[in-house]
Amino acid sequence: MDITEMYGQVLTGTVTDLNKDEAFVQIDGKTFALDLNELTEIPELGDEINGFLYENQAHKNKMTTVMPFVVQGIWDFAEVTEVRTDLGVFVNIGLDDKDIVVSLDDLPFEHSEWPKKGDSLMVKLDIDHKGRLWGKLADIELYTQIARSPGADVKNKDEEGTIIAIRESGAFVMTESYYIGFIHVEEQSQPLHIGQHVKARVIGTSHRRLNLSMRPRAYEEITPDAQMIVAVLEHSRDKKMPYTDKSDPDDIKEYFGISKGSFKRALGNLMKQKKIEQKDGYTYLK
Structure with missing residues (x-):
């Protein structure tokens, strides 16, 4: 041999x-x-x-004698250790002194959609005629074969997962629950790339996949007034301030430049998100 x-x-x-x-x-x-x-x-x-x-x-x-977790015929997620635009990306498959390459031929044409160091790619081991080891990137068809079908109780649930494919209309995700999800470009909070870990919420289902959104729920959105309060707390000693929803309207207007009604709405928004708490006449940043 x-x-x-x-x-x-x-x-x-x-x-x-x-x-x-x-x-x-x-x-x-x-x-x-x-x-x-x-x-x-x-x-x-x-x-x-x-x-x-x-x-x-x-x-x-x-x-x-320590078997790599990615071998021929076995797919698994491997961490990206290096990016080479002239070659592809290197991934760790469990060998102490060798990472293997996922060829640029398997990666998106746009380098902005390539994985970055620390991202995860699902690969299997491929061996060419020269005996060189390569990482073969899983395609959407493989994910479809191993994915679960979502039930009726997934609406509005939070999901975490890995970007597995980029399309002009959006990005496909394999969630940690083994659902395939799709994030439309209008539901993305930032440009996405394959291998990227994302958090999103379920806004619907179609074609055995989740429709996901990275945008916050309405009550999770932080208003400019709430952002100002968080900034004050972050720069305050002990992360607290002597202003609460019981404070005098004139004191609030003088210090924050907003009405007491606006101040209370901002506090309510932050308390719903469990970012702050009030006790003993102070507001604290959690």
Whole structure:
């Protein structure tokens, strides 16, 4: 078997040599180094060991008994570790000394829609004819196969998930509950890119998917008056101020420049969102 056919495979070999850090395992005349710190006890010459084979970043043939969580035929989310506009993005699949590339051919044409470091992509291991390991990006059809169908009780619920595809009309999401969601461009609070973690609320369902919105509910919107109160509290000692909904209207007008009615509405808005609390004649920032 050619060595390029071994990369990415789980095979069994024989220990032919040892040093203080590594065991050297031979398979069909090819030698792979195995870190001894992976093993509970030092092997002996002639022992057989089963492990995953690959070429690391330093072009050294390696075996590991710690299986990567992404292999051939197994899809999982992998964290983006580096972005290269001339190549694609590198993702961590669980190998200590090697990240694999998701090719730019699998990524959106617009670089602004590419994932960023720390984002997550669902990939499986792909191996080309030269034995090189690649990350194959999941497409929308795969997500459709593994997604759940939403029930009637999801309306207005909060969901978190990962952007999996960008379209001109909006973005598709795989939620942590394994629903597919769609965020229309008018319901987005910012430009989105694949791999991005987002929070959104369910505003409806259609075609076995959730319709999502990143826009706040009406009561969650912070008015300019409420923003001013939060700013005052953030810059106050102990995050408190001697003004409440019981304060004198003239004192409120002099300090904040707004009427007591506007002040009370702003306080009510912030209390509904549990951003503030009132006690002992003070308003506190939570």
